[in-house]
Amino acid sequence: xxxxxxxxxxxxxxxxxxxxxxxxxxxxxxxxxxxxxxxxxxxxxxxxxxxxxxxxxxxxxxxxxxxxxxxxxxxxxxxxxxxxxxxxxxxxxxxxxxxxxxxxxxxxxxx
Amino acid sequence: xxxxxxxxxxxxxxxxxxxxxxxxxxxxxxxxxxxxxxxxxxxxxxxxxxxxxxxxxxxxxxxxxxxxxxxxxxxxxxxxxxxxxxxxxxxxxxxxxxxxxxxxxxxxxxxxxx
Numbered sequence: 544x545x546x547x548x549x550x551x552x553x554x555x556x557x558x559x560x561x562x563x564x565x566x567x568x569x570x571x572x573x574x575x576x577x578x579x580x581x582x583x584x585x586x587x588x589x590x591x592x593x594x595x596x597x598x599x600x601x602x603x604x605x606x607x608x609x610x611x612x613x614x615x616x617x618x619x620x621x622x623x624x625x626x627x628x629x630x631x632x633x634x635x636x637x638x639x640x641x642x643x644x645x646x647x648x649x650x651x652x653x654x
Numbered sequence: 655x656x657x658x659x660x661x662x663x664x665x666x667x668x669x670x671x672x673x674x675x676x677x678x679x680x681x682x683x684x685x686x687x688x689x690x691x692x693x694x695x696x697x698x699x700x701x702x703x704x705x706x707x708x709x710x711x712x713x714x715x716x717x718x719x720x721x722x723x724x725x726x727x728x729x730x731x732x733x734x735x736x737x738x739x740x741x742x743x744x745x746x747x748x749x750x751x752x753x754x755x756x757x758x759x760x761x762x763x764x765x766x767x768x
Binding site: 549577579585586587589592632636637638640641642643644645646647 | 745
């Protein structure tokens with residue numbers, strides 16, 4: 544059974560700083576790694592995703608870095624804003640249709 | 655263009671009662687995944703269904719839990735004889751097909767068992 548280890552569990556960043564969240568996975572049957580953002584009382588929403596045929600993907604202030612050989616990937620949030628305060632989940636595929644989610648990182652960006 | 659809908663959004667049950675959670679997929683989506691989220695924890699896969707078929711229920715507790723996705727109507731996650739440990743947020747996610755990598759989540763149903 545695939546396991547995904549996500550760290551840190553919580554993170555406090557000053558406004559304008561860089562938030563970094565890391566994930567490590569064990570095995571994967573297909574290559575698609577999404578990050579989800581969840582606000583309190585809401586469902587998770589896809590934030591950004593990567594296929595490991597590239598080592599990095601950037602969308603606005605959000606960047607995924609992928610190290611396939613190490614089976615690790617990370618989310619970087621540049622110029623972090625208070626509106627980014629949320630819980631972030633990484634996910635790794637398990638089988639052809641199922642994802643295993645990390646335990647989440649609760650990010651708080653101080654104004 | 656409605657997203658994934660779940661109802662009720664909040665559900666309170668007493669121990670021993672039944673809970674029925676509904677999930678209506680996005681238009682054009684025929685694959686449904688149910689996840690459970692305990693407080694301060696991540697999302698745990700429970701079951702994957704297509705119309706009229708259960709594809710993978712490896713994450714479902716062996717007793718009291720069942721799921722269906724009929725030809726017509728929403729997918730339903732049913733919990734019989736609820737216990738306090740069933741208190742959690744239950745999310746469904748849907749996809750167009752099994753090869754669509756992005757799963758779209760509903761807002762969840764928060765179940766509280768008294």
